[in-house]
Amino acid sequence: MTPPRRRLFEGFRLRELRRRTELSQAAMAGRLGISVSYLSQIENNDRPITDIVLVALSREFPLEAFGDVDESASLLRTIDAATDAGVPAERMGEADVRRGIEQQPLLAKRMVALHEAWRRSQEQLRVLDDRYDSGSTDAAPLPWEEVRDWFQAEGNYIDAIDRSAETLAADLDPHRPNRGLEDRLRWHGVQVVAQDGDGSELSRFDPRARRLAVNSALPPESRAFLLAHRLVRYEFENEMRQVVEDSGLASPASRELLSIGLANYAAGALLMPYGAFRDTAREVRHDIDRLRQRFGASFEQACHRLSTLQRPGAQGLPFFFCRVDMAGNVTKRHSATRLQFAALGGACPLWMVHEAVAIPDRILVQHAEMPDGTRYVSMAKGLVKPSGSYARPPRRYAVALGCEELHAADFVYADDLRPGGAATPIGTSCRICPRGDCDQRAFPPAASAIAIDPDRRSVVPYGFR
Known part of the structure; x- marks a missing residue:
């Protein structure tokens, strides 16, 4: 027999959340789908927060944690499986899902497992679709594909490395990041020097002389990232080695690529420490320009970091992030949402990220709907990386960041879009749309x-x- 659930009275936290987000009782009640009188009773601890309200809170305010985090996550996963519009069957109501979890918990877990397996099969179909398009007949994934899929399977969050980076960041001078990184590298016996060049080489490390030469033409945020990238190879050597050993990747090339990817991840986590970055992102409603100014990061670095905020019990807003080149190839991707990208090749031509590539330094916003009915709000910005030489063309690409429509109130770029209004119908790939x-x-x-x-x-x- 299932033991009775503890009655959850956290009205003071709900009231504080409403005041912090500057919502009236009517506005908060509307977002939670309850009456104003019911909300008032909860805030005054006259009534407990029920599972249905917990689910609404988790969806509307994912940066907050109420009640038991594991139980709330289980309920959300079960509701997601029971209401997925992509499954050709009648959807279940949230009240029925809650009763199902209470009365048949093993059956609910089985349903969630089947739903996750179905999603994995859809991802495999996308991979096969892309290999078909690329003409590949090799059944084994390429090393970079294997590493990319490994990060996706890990949720793009590496706990041991992220927490170590947060601890190290606390020891560095936040007001002089470059100087603090150089001082720390000097402690490891590494000398940082300037290097002239045409932009083809960003940095070069001489392990014998322990000298790191950094291209003098780089902007400050790129220079800081390269310094951090070298520093984490010393500071987190053991943590990264353990992750590689536990990864299950077989080929030497895949393991080496994973090692480089982990160093990139650690450098971003060091420059944008988890707790401070997550709190600031919530404060500025995920305004990328304000985030990059606050942390001395590039526009792309700040977007990418937002997609990694998946620490259990302290998740950030669930975002998808990708980078697209001039030919429409998705060269970097991650999604903490239900939206999944084509593993190779291009994305839907109706997605405004393609337009953003051709219009650098201008932010475009879009309200889009996937075939399963899920709606997203997203922004995209075209970027140009100077080459440092007339003889070499600059790199041009666009980055995109988005979340589900239900989180629009926490995403500053959605302010000019009307929730529930007309949305552009997009898909993942023509072969599976x-x-x-x-x-x-x-x-x-x-x-x-x-x-x-x-x-x-x-x-x-x-x-x-």
Whole structure:
């Protein structure tokens, strides 16, 4: 028999959250889907916070933690599985899900496991789709694919390294980050010198002389990242070695790439310490320009860091993040949301990140809807990295960051969008997108039957079923 749940009375915290977010009781009640009188009773501890209200709080205010974190996470995962619009079956109500967890906890866990397995199969389908497009017949993933998938499976969060970076950051001077990094490197016997060049080489380390030469043309945030990248190789050597050993990656190339990726991750975590960065992000409503100024980071670095805030019990807002080049290739990606990217190749042409590549230094926002009905608000910005030489073209690409529509109130870029209004219909990849009325379709979905009507002409010269 399931033991009775402890009644949760945390009205003072709910009231403090409402005041901190400057919401009236009516506005807060509306976001939680309850009446104003019910909210008032909860705030005064006349009534406990129920599971249904906990779920609403977790969805509307993911940066807050009420009650038992593990129980709330379990309830959210079960509701996600029971209400996923991508599954062709009638959705369950949240009250039915809660009763199911209480009365049949093993059955609920099994449903969640099946749903997660289904999602993994969809991800594998995306990978196969991309390999088909690229003409690859090799069943084994390439080293960089293997490392990319490893980070995705880890949720793009490495706890041991992140916590070590947070501890080290507390010992450095926050007002002079470059000087603090250089002083710490000098303690390890490393000398930092300037290096002239055309931009093709960002830095070079001489292990025998223990000298790190950094390109003098780099902006301060790039220089700081390179210093941090070298420093963490000394400071977190044992932690990174253990992660690589436990990764299960077989090939030497994959393990070496993972080691470099972990150093990149650690450098970002050192320059943007978890707790301070998460709290500041919440304070400025995830305004990237304010974040990068506060932490001396680049626009891309700040976006990427937001996608790594997945510490258990202290998660940040669940974001997706990606980087797209001029050809539409997704060269960096991670998603803490239900949205998943094509593993290789390009993204949906209707996504405004492609337009952002051609319009550097301007932020574009979009309200988009996936085929399963999930809506997202996102921003994208085109960036240009100077090469340092007329003979070398600059690097041009765009980064995109977004979250589900239900978190729009905590995402400053959604202020000009109307929640519930018209949204651009987008997909993941033409080969697995079921939309039949898309004028931008490049080819039909895989395994679909093509229907051709010679007497009817449209933008796409075929239908499918």
